[in-house]
Amino acid sequence: MQNQEGCGGGGGGATSCEFEDWGSFGDEAIIQQKSEISADEAQKIPFVADKEPISALAAEYQSGSPILLEKIKILGEQYAAIRRTRGDGNCFFRSFMFSYLEHILDSQDQAEVDRIKAKVEECRKTLQSLGYTDFTFEDFFALFLEQLDSVLQGSESSISHDELIIRSRDQSISDYVVMFFRFVTAGEIRKRSEFFEPFVMGLSNGTVEQFCKSAVEPMGEESDHVHITALSDALGVPIRVVYLDRSSCDTGGVSVNHHDFIPTTSDLPNSTSGSTQSIQPYITLLYRPGHYDILYPK
Template identity: 80%
Template sequence: MYSRRAGAVVWNLSFSHPLNDWEVGDFASLLTLLESVVVTESVRDRRVWASNSSGRFYVKAYLEEANPGGIVAFPTQLEPLSALAAEYQSGSRLARKNKGLFLCVSVHVLGEEYAAIRRTRGDGNCFFRSFMFSYLEHILDSQDKAEVDRITAHVEQCKKTLQSLGYADFTFEDFFALFLEQLESVLQGSGNSISHDELVTRSRDQSTTDYVVMFFRFVTSGEIRRRSEFFEPFIMGLTNSTVEQFCKSAVEPMGEESDHVHIIALSDALGVPIRVLYLDRSSCDTGGVSVNHHDFIPASGDPHNAAGGSSDTINPIITLLYRPGHYDILYPK
């Protein structure tokens, strides 16, 4: 971690690996770029990602300290995709001065199928927070009581899984109870039902959302441990650790970023299909962009996952946008 003060702003920088001597020049160029960034409400508490021209290393930088009113809320208000385009247009001007330092993105490709984005704070929990809000919003909009009954049954099964793995009830029961309360609150007709505005407000309450994030983390960890033979090759491809070590160090602790292993496990455990769109840097040199997506469909043929099926027959109810190290929520047209 490297901190760089530019005026009243502190940028925190972290690296994929220690820099080699020949990489220091590119790093110096990045620092020059950071000092030239005008800090506005649109960039506060947002990460800036860069790589050198060969792609051998990357840097992530984010504002550590700024006007508290400018910090990105857990879910922001809905924004048109043009806001994302404007963000990258600024980056493109900088990229012309330092080729390869900034991600080249043309957001109009997304605009063909998607209308809006809702951002989440980049605190390492963005995948789980995005999943939480998007799923609860889906239930609030659809009022799908059958889906609530279905996922409630899965939650109970997840609780039994943790118990069978040796987890004491007191380590997770409060997190499970709070998620079920949130789930009940988005169904109209109950005494504690809430509006969409109240859902947004509640999702910005850190004490509440942290508990729900921990619920998802325990569910994810339990699923990975339950199917350790399935997940072990994926985990070995990410890190040289056992399944148990991975769950203890990269799944259960708050603030640990999520990868495809986390998404597969959560989707399978709760039976919720998820679509993730990836912005691909492979065409940066030509100034174009390709947007790839992957549908995470709950495992078929598993009695734990009654929603299992192929991607041809199941439409994901949650759509997330992935940029290196961060997830936001996308809204189809």
């Protein structure tokens, strides 16, 4: 008895708090924190922000690396403006969406719309052949085609540039279009899995199919070279990505490097097959490690 009473005073209280803290730190807490972060991000920046001059970018890095400032300066010589997108993991697709639709809105390029519609149909068939259930993707396809028609002027459903921005900021539209691109990308990667396999292996341990399921189709999964290549190829849309990072040339001179994703398919508009040099991408994205924004050339 004595023993029991005696040792009873020892432990208990002190350890309990410690354990309670651990107990409450579970998956739920992590998920909650993540959603708080994304809510924070949402307050800071809409899905697609307003156009800003490149100088705004410089201001952001005022006290940053001199290489970056130098690069931004060079960037400012070639590009007029930047349009930020929200860093929610969908920034590449969202940037692409807005940039492409804006391009159509500005250019009113009926031929391009027809071309891409044909591509979209191809993608639809690809998904069907891959075993996707129709209704799981057709809503997303329909919504993208709807936006495509809207940006072409001269019909009842035509929209203005402002309306395009509004729609791009409307989650119920914006996310659907992003998801459309994700479907297209996943379809392309799986259709040409032999081609993409080595790249996918470099990014994940799984198969191409697993990669698509875990890193392409789910919303909020960030995009990599593989995604951009696949989307560009699937839709036949060239994309230029300008890299703004702290890398510098061996020679010591600073230059802003970029990479053009030129669709591999032959049926490009105004392209003589084989000479990829002639293609000038009309979608330019600014890549800073982990994020894509839209760039506007001068």
